[in-house]
Amino acid sequence: MEKWSLMTITVLLGLIVRWMVSFGSYSGAGKPPMYGDYEAQRHWQEVTYNLPIKQWYFNTSDNNLQYWGLDYPPLTAYHSLLCAYVAKLINPDWIALHTSRGYESQPHKLFMRATVLIADLLVYIPAVILYCCYLKETSTKKKIASALCILLYPGLILIDYGHFHLGFALWGVLSLSYDWDLLGSLAFCLAINYKQMELYHSLPFFCYLLGKCFQKGLTGKGLVLLIKIAFTVVASFAICWLPFCTEVEQILQVLRRLFPIDRGLFEDKVANIWCSLNVLIKIKNVMSPQTQLKLSFAFTFLTLLPACIKLTLQPSLRGFKFAMISCALSFFLFSFQVHEKSILLVSIPVCLMLNEIPLMSTWFLLVSTFSLLPLLLKDGLLLAYVVTTLAFLTVCETSFSIFEKTSEEDLQLKSFSLSIRGYIPSFKAFPKIIKSLFIVSVTLMGILTLMSATLTPPQKLPDLFPVSVSVVSCLHFLFFLMYFNAVVLWDSRNGRNQKKIH
Numbered sequence: 001m002e003k004w005s006l007m008t009i010t011v012l013l014g015l016i017v018r019w020m021v022s023f024g025s026y027s028g029a030g031k032p033p034m035y036g037d038y039e040a041q042r043h044w045q046e047v048t049y050n051l052p053i054k055q056w057y058f059n060t061s062d063n064n065l066q067y068w069g070l071d072y073p074p075l076t077a078y079h080s081l082l083c084a085y086v087a088k089l090i091n092p093d094w095i096a097l098h099t100s101r102g103y104e105s106q107p108h109k110l111f112m113r114a115t116v117l118i119a120d121l122l123v124y125i126p127a128v129i130l131y132c133c134y135l136k137e138t139s140t141k142k143k144i145a146s147a148l149c150i151l152l153y154p155g156l157i158l159i160d161y162g163h164f165h166l167g168f169a170l171w172g173v174l175s176l177s178y179d180w181d182l183l184g185s186l187a188f189c190l191a192i193n194y195k196q197m198e199l200y201h202s203l204p205f206f207c208y209l210l211g212k213c214f215q216k217g218l219t220g221k222g223l224v225l226l227i228k229i230a231f232t233v234v235a236s237f238a239i240c241w242l243p244f245c246t247e248v249e250q251i252l253q254v255l256r257r258l259f260p261i262d263r264g265l266f267e268d269k270v271a272n273i274w275c276s277l278n279v280l281i282k283i284k285n286v287m288s289p290q291t292q293l294k295l296s297f298a299f300t301f302l303t304l305l306p307a308c309i310k311l312t313l314q315p316s317l318r319g320f321k322f323a324m325i326s327c328a329l330s331f332f333l334f335s336f337q338v339h340e341k342s343i344l345l346v347s348i349p350v351c352l353m354l355n356e357i358p359l360m361s362t363w364f365l366l367v368s369t370f371s372l373l374p375l376l377l378k379d380g381l382l383l384a385y386v387v388t389t390l391a392f393l394t395v396c397e398t399s400f401s402i403f404e405k406t407s408e409e410d411l412q413l414k415s416f417s418l419s420i421r422g423y424i425p426s427f428k429a430f431p432k433i434i435k436s437l438f439i440v441s442v443t444l445m446g447i448l449t450l451m452s453a454t455l456t457p458p459q460k461l462p463d464l465f466p467v468s469v470s471v472v473s474c475l476h477f478l479f480f481l482m483y484f485n486a487v488v489l490w491d492s493r494n495g496r497n498q499k500k501i502h
Helices: 002-021 036-050 074-090 106-133 140-151 154-158 164-177 181-194 196-244 248-258 273-277 289-313 317-334 340-351 358-370 373-378 382-400 414-421 430-454 464-489
Strands: none
Touching: 036 074, 036 106, 074 106, 074 181, 074 196, 106 140, 106 164, 140 382, 154 340, 154 358, 154 382, 164 181, 164 196, 164 317, 164 340, 181 196, 196 248, 196 289, 196 317, 196 340, 273 317, 273 464, 289 317, 289 464, 317 340, 317 464, 340 358, 340 373, 358 382, 358 430, 358 464, 373 382, 373 430, 373 464, 382 430, 430 464
16 A cells, blocks of 8 residues: 555656746747647648538648647647547637647646646656556566656656657557556557557567567468458457548548658657758758658667567566667667657656666766757757756766666676677776766756757857767767667576566
């Protein structure tokens, strides 16, 4: 009972912080002609309620796709429709076709926040709590600390606030940890059908389940499991997409909206390899769009391949979670049309490893939030960023003593270090190097944050600070990609000290 009482207090604390931060300004609020992300969510309710399904993803006189057209999968549209029915009961003006454009009022803002909070309470937060409650070989104190740290992670609080697709993905991880493979497959299908960016996690799910089928034998139980999983996936997608399957053109139009290849390799300044290289080489000027797409695919595929092969041949829950991190980070760094918010898809599996590798997980989560700094400054969230980041770092240090967890065992790099010493006998200072790099990194992020917030860039270099933040973050992410791959590839399949969900 004491455990659940403390966990309840933790959840309430996390909810209070998330709710307080949500009362900040909205991106683009009150600024025509687009009015920001708040208007996007409201407009989707307007469109789905007033138009027939066959028009949701098509450009018409009633649905101008240039004005926040739907560009997420059907489950997002259905969620908007459900919220629209509730909005209609409260105030029809909120979703009136055409006339509600740019609508803002305090009651409506409260309604929009409430829809997000309810969805979080139903999907995301229960998954976090259950995951932390049933961590094996972990004290009650550490379970509660893990839950609090995940709920206080600044990136998931400051950006968009609602993360239902991540909640579905967490339910998938939780289900697989209990060997509920069909339920895990269903949960992840829901995640993909809510936001297509969940494809970042698709290969680890596929490789882990395929590896389990191989282990059971593809001529016996493994074949039966494979058929059941395939049926679950096909049935889940069929149900979600059924209203759009009346015509081929309907399906193609939805896919065009979900994967806008014509936008090019990148748009805004994102902390990935292409935007960073663009500082030195104007990639769009020296390569055709087709070449950019092929190059992006090749680098993404090659960098995620080692972790996927290892997971398929040696499936384990621990390896699965590390592969989720490695693959999502490969997609973020090298794939096509990456949004800065996509770093959250890497952050959520990193959150799940806070209990196992506290220093590296905390470090990555700090960098991931820092990489969003230009977006946070644009939205007037500097104070919220500083406060939540300091609170998160304080809780992580208090709960996990991260500065003391720098040994090779704590960093999960003992096997890797032994391999390196085979070639470099003097290589013994790796833990000290990591600790020093962490201090330098935090200091550098603090300086860049201060400069971005207080200094005016030179006229000839108006994007000096956003570009600096992106490049510095990208270098960090490349380092983390090598680190997580080293952990995956040098990890023993039957390690006795693996902390899994029971």
